[in-house]
Amino acid sequence: MDTLSTPDAHGDIREAVRALCAGFPPEYHREVDEARAYPEAFVEALTKAGWLAALIPEEYGGSGLGLTEASVIMEEINRSGGNSGACHGQMYNMTTLVRHGSDWQRRTFLPEIASGELRLQSMGVTEPTAGTDTTKIKTTAVRRGDRWVINGQKVWISRVQHSDLMILLARTTPLDRVAKKSDGLSIFLVDLREAIGRGLAVQPIRNMVNHETNELFFDDLEIPAENLIGEEGEGFRYILTGLNAERALIAAECIGDGYWFVDKVTAYARERVVFGRPIGQNQGVQFPIAESFIELKAADLMRYEACRLYDAGRPCGAEANMAKYLAAKASWEAANACIQFHGGFGFAAEYDVERKFRETRLYQVAPISTNLILSYVAEHMLGLPRSF
Numbered sequence: 001m002d003t004l005s006t007p008d009a010h011g012d013i014r015e016a017v018r019a020l021c022a023g024f025p026p027e028y029h030r031e032v033d034e035a036r037a038y039p040e041a042f043v044e045a046l047t048k049a050g051w052l053a054a055l056i057p058e059e060y061g062g063s064g065l066g067l068t069e070a071s072v073i074m075e076e077i078n079r080s081g082g083n084s085g086a087c088h089g090q091m092y093n094m095t096t097l098v099r100h101g102s103d104w105q106r107r108t109f110l111p112e113i114a115s116g117e118l119r120l121q122s123m124g125v126t127e128p129t130a131g132t133d134t135t136k137i138k139t140t141a142v143r144r145g146d147r148w149v150i151n152g153q154k155v156w157i158s159r160v161q162h163s164d165l166m167i168l169l170a171r172t173t174p175l176d177r178v179a180k181k182s183d184g185l186s187i188f189l190v191d192l193r194e195a196i197g198r199g200l201a202v203q204p205i206r207n208m209v210n211h212e213t214n215e216l217f218f219d220d221l222e223i224p225a226e227n228l229i230g231e232e233g234e235g236f237r238y239i240l241t242g243l244n245a246e247r248a249l250i251a252a253e254c255i256g257d258g259y260w261f262v263d264k265v266t267a268y269a270r271e272r273v274v275f276g277r278p279i280g281q282n283q284g285v286q287f288p289i290a291e292s293f294i295e296l297k298a299a300d301l302m303r304y305e306a307c308r309l310y311d312a313g314r315p316c317g318a319e320a321n322m323a324k325y326l327a328a329k330a331s332w333e334a335a336n337a338c339i340q341f342h343g344g345f346g347f348a349a350e351y352d353v354e355r356k357f358r359e360t361r362l363y364q365v366a367p368i369s370t371n372l373i374l375s376y377v378a379e380h381m382l383g384l385p386r387s388f
């Protein structure tokens with residue numbers, strides 16, 4: 001009984017992605033996790049089938065779909081037991097290039113990204129000292145002739161070892177010489193194949209999830225002048241486009257995780273008999289599962305609203321943030337119910353619950369922490385005084 005599938009306009013996409021994911025059963029994802037490896041075969045299959053090029057316009061070889069459809073793809077990956085974290089960068093980084101890249105950049109890079117010859121999986125924003133206070137980043141890019149010279153440090157930059165290109169945020173005008181602190185930041189396309197070992201050093205960070213993420217050290221890295229994306233000094237505003245898309249997509253991934261947890265725990269609670277009856281007959285077991293299911297459904301609606309606004313080219317910062325908040329919270333509640341009602345077996349790797357539990361926990365912190373979303377809503381939607 002699949003009481004959880006929501007009939008919607010995207011049934012064809014859901015079925016096709018589910019069929020692909022069925023070729024990568026739980027054992028596959030478990031083995032990749034245990035080996036702390038990258039799911040190469042899975043990402044390659046998604047790329048070859050064209051799913052990761054969903055947001056690239058058809059004229060550049062993509063399928064020209066909207067963020068709504070892209071979010072359904074990501075949701076189905078997580079709902080199947082996989083983890084979109086290995087490849088979601090390709091989706092949202094694309095939006096920055098599609099919306100703000102020059103004609104030359106779009107013509108040069110998008111067709112090869114669409115065909116899978118090039119991977120655009122990385123975005124370098126976070127820095128060790130600035131943290132969430134992005135306008136305080138210290139990485140600089142200085143124009144020298146036909147090159148930009150980059151110096152500084154980044155942290156938690158994901159998929160660098162499985163990407164050919166990276167979108168990088170750097171300061172091009174010092175903070176004390178700009179009218180607004182969000183001015184004077186610019187974004188660049190860095191060709192990682194040329195940069196690593198020639199001004200860019202990569203130091204992997206071992207972490208709780210099997211998520212390839214790194215510290216980056218820039219020491220006089222030179223990149224061609226034409227790799228600046230859009231106007232110099234406007235990078236903060238451009239990066240927000242990508243971040244809104246990222247939040248909506250990650251909301252969808254959390255929703256996929258949440259449904260996976262609810263499916264898993266309801267199946268177990270029907271079967272597991274203790275004290276002479278299925279544990280799912282006890283309301284103490286039913287209610288936390290039902291509660292997380294209700295919250296997932298509500299998060300799902302906000303996800304569609306954020307995507308609808310994004311696809312219509314309208315502001316969606318508030319909705320993307322709220323969707324990410326609701327979905328990350330709901331998936332975490334579902335994860336807690338799932339591990340709790342599996343009893344000891346929730347901790348056994350072969351049930352996959354502990355792996356998904358770790359994976360979904362990340363989204364309370366990254367790509368934006370829950371507190372920062374609350375402060376956005378308080379300030380921008382409720383008009384409360386700015387706190388920082």
Ligand SMILES: Cc1cc2nc3c(=O)[nH]c(=O)nc-3n(C[C@H](O)[C@H](O)[C@H](O)COP(=O)(O)OP(=O)(O)OC[C@H]3O[C@@H](n4cnc5c(N)ncnc54)[C@H](O)[C@@H]3O)c2cc1C
Pocket residue numbers: 122123124125126130131132133155156157158159207211213362365366367368369370371372375388
């Ligand atoms: C596995 C992983 C992958 C990542 N991948 C990427 C990536 O590919 N690219 C990238 O650029 N970044 C990436 N990140 C970084 C991620 O976006 C940041 O970790 C996240 O935004 C939080 O920033 P921070 O770690 O600097 O926390 P901090 O800014 O130091 O904040 C720490 C805590 O304090 C709270 N806090 C801070 N200020 C306030 C305040 N004013 N009011 C209330 N609470 C506050 C925050 O909510 C947070 O919980 C990744 C992180 C992880 C863990």
